[in-house]
Amino acid sequence: MPSVSGKSKYPEQFRRDAVEPARSSDRPLRQVARELGVNHETLRNWVRTAEQAQAAAPVGGVSADERQELRELRERVAELELEKDILRKAAAYFAKEMGR
Template sequence: MSRSSKYPEQFRQDAVALARSSTRPLAQVARELGVNHETLRNWVRNAERGESAPSSETTVGEQERELRELRKRVAELELEKEILRKAAAYFAKEMGR
């Protein structure tokens, strides 16, 4: 999809999110955004296709790197949680004096 669009990528993503979350008809959402309803329909379809098929641009190395980063972040959050748990127990004991 090297074809350029007159709409920025972020606008298209936001429009798709709005169309998916809205109870209004797609044509009405498109009209409110000032885009053709078929254009919005295509954006939604493309987003659905992109979600169902794994990206060929994502390599195994990138996935492994992301997994390492996520595991590191989980470890940091678990440590923070433990520190906060201990602090809460300490202050609860102090308040009981």
Template sequence: MSGKSKYPEQFRRDAVELARSSDRPLRQVARELGVNHETLRNWVRTAEQAQAAPADAAAVVDQEELRALRKRVAELELEKDILRKAAAYFAKEMGR
């Protein structure tokens, strides 16, 4: 929500909560509060985006962690392959 507003932050939060919990149309709620309906709609939209943002951030973190884990698995598989070849080589050398 914008930094410079004639409405206090607590009023905006309460208005958004009222708009979400009410069965009345957004226009009617806005009219009862003495706020332009587009202003109230913007407040509701901004609040919804703010709630969605943490979920999106968590998804990004999960994707980064998944990418790092896949890279680590590839490294471990390469190391395992090298060790298997080394073990086969030394077993062959010991058999001579």
């Protein structure tokens, strides 16, 4: 779940791990937040963001993390294809030069 205001002082994994007990526990959100050492409004925002992300994800679809990974992998594939094309052209050029 991306941070709304940009960079967070809490790691992404910590935020994900904090949302689970807040959503599944019978304890008040303030108590869960106090136990985790975070502001209750911060935790409330994380829970809200997680719920919105879950609602937006299609059933059986991919998560936000998976979509991000897919974007990164597509960028990497494009980069590798460009490198391959450059190497193919360089190899053809040098093969032609060697044949002279």
